[in-house]
Amino acid sequence: MDSGWMSVWSVAAFFLGGIATQLNGWLTHRRQRAERAEDAEAGLRSRREEFELAHLVEVNRLLHEYVDTLPPLAGALRTYWIQAPELSISERDAVFPHEAMAATSAAGKAVRSQIGFVLPDDVRSRVDDAYEAIDMASTDLLMNDAGPDFGAMGETVNLAYAALSARVREIYAGQATRGGGRPPAAPPTLRT
Template sequence: MEGWKFWWGIAAFFLGGLSTQLNGWLTYRRQRKDKARDAEEAVRKRREEFELEHLVEFNQMLRTAMDRVLNLRNVASRELDTPAHYQERDEAAEALDAALWPLSAQVGFIIDHEVRDPAISLISRMRSESVSGRYGADVTWRIWQRGPARFTTS
């Protein structure tokens, strides 16, 4: 019986070491999972901040472009046949074009396709307003019939 007490002590020692190793391994896995979850949360938060920041910028640029569209429509609605009116109409169309370029560049930063696709369509319609205000509705219709892939304002 004396020999069994010795072996029980050694077995208890190994079982204690094994349980300590198992506990360390489980703790490591839990901490690794927590770190991965925290990293995913940080990425999600940065993505939301990025998207919100660019949507706010896009909204500000869109408001500016809409003001330019309304100004161009107002100028184009006056049917005056003077060089000053033509110059004013061209300046309003150029101001709209200048507002649309940064707006077009900003669309690429919109992550959600449900927001990006209507934004692209809206910018395309605003570009047609620029051409319509500069050249008249009949020229705009002919340009539009050629297809949006070849549609340019210059």
């Protein structure tokens, strides 16, 4: 009877060993699949953050360029408005600051073309408000009104710069916490 039990235990051990091997293989497969999914998610998150950072920095730069076109435009238009009453219609067209207007228009179009790529709604809204404020200031300059309210425009634009900078910091703070001790790449420099 002893040899019978030994046979049963041998067969049982064989089956239990097989089950244990299968279970171990299944658990290893699940762990590897979870690691691959986590790696894919991290890669997707990284590409999204790279895309977002590139556009945040680009929109920041373009907003600065748009604002920087206003002083030359204001000076050129001021000169034009002083000279215009004394000139004929053809002479007015010759001295009108077409280049300054074209530079401001091109800078505005560049900002407008990038606003949609700002992913967070609140930041995009701030950038859109800044664009509108700068656009209104350039229109006020052109219309020879009492002049734009550069203080209000500046406040609106500064809110956009602050929102852009805050979002860049959020992305880098998130990378630092996920980096597993690795320092993130240096954040881009934003003009404020």
